[in-house]
Amino acid sequence: MNQQQGAYYEQLAASYLQQQGLQLVAQNFQCKAGEIDLVMRQGSCWVFVEVKYRASQAFGGALAAVTYSKQQKVRRAVQWYCQLHRLNEQPCRIDVLAVQGPAPYQYQWLQNAFS
Template sequence: MANTLGVLYEQLAEHYLQQRGLSSVTRNYNTKLGELDLVMRQGEQLVFVEVKYRASNSYGGASAAISYRQQQKLLRTAQLYLQRSKHTGPCRFDVLTISGTEPYQFNWIQNAIQAN
C-alpha cells in the first residue's frame, strides 16, 4: 500500500494493534522481493502484518485479497528481513483487514499465513 490512502490504512492498523499491546518495529519495509506493511513486536515474538482495506465485503472482502502468490512473496520478504535483522526468536504472520467507512471495522487474523 504505497499510495496516500494505503498509508492512512496502515497507520490505522498500526494504532489498532498498538492499542492491543503490540509495539511498532517498522512500517513499509521494501525490498526487490516485496513489501512488508508492518513489522511489530508482541513480547519476544516478531509479527509481520499484512494490511488490507476494502470498502465492502463484496467478492470476499479484504481477507480474500491475499492470494497464494502474494503469501509466498510475503514469506520471502520476511525471510530476508529476518536475515538482515538477525532476529532469532519466534515470529508469525497476521492479517489485519479494515472494511467500511468510519467507524471502520477491523478484523485481526493472527497466524493467518503459515510458513512451511
C-alpha cells in the same frame, strides 16, 4: 488505491494493533522480495503484518485480497527481513489485519494467518 490512501489504512492498522498491546518497529519495509506493511513486536515475538482494506464485502472483502501469490511475496520479504536483522532464531509470525469501511471501520485480525 493510491499510496496516500494505503498509508492511511496502514496507520489505522498500526494504531489498532498498538491498542492491542503490540509495539511498532517499522512500516513499509521494502526489499527485492516484496514488502512488509508493518513490523511489530508482541513480547518476544516478531509480528509481520499484511494490511488489507476494502470498502465493502463485495468480491469477498479484504481477506479475499490476500491471495496465495501475495502470501508467497510476504513470506519471502519476511525471510529477507529476518536475515537482514539476524532474527532467524527469534519467534515470529505473519498476521493479516483486514480493515473494512466506511467508518466506523471494522477490524479482523488473523494471527499466524499463513501457517
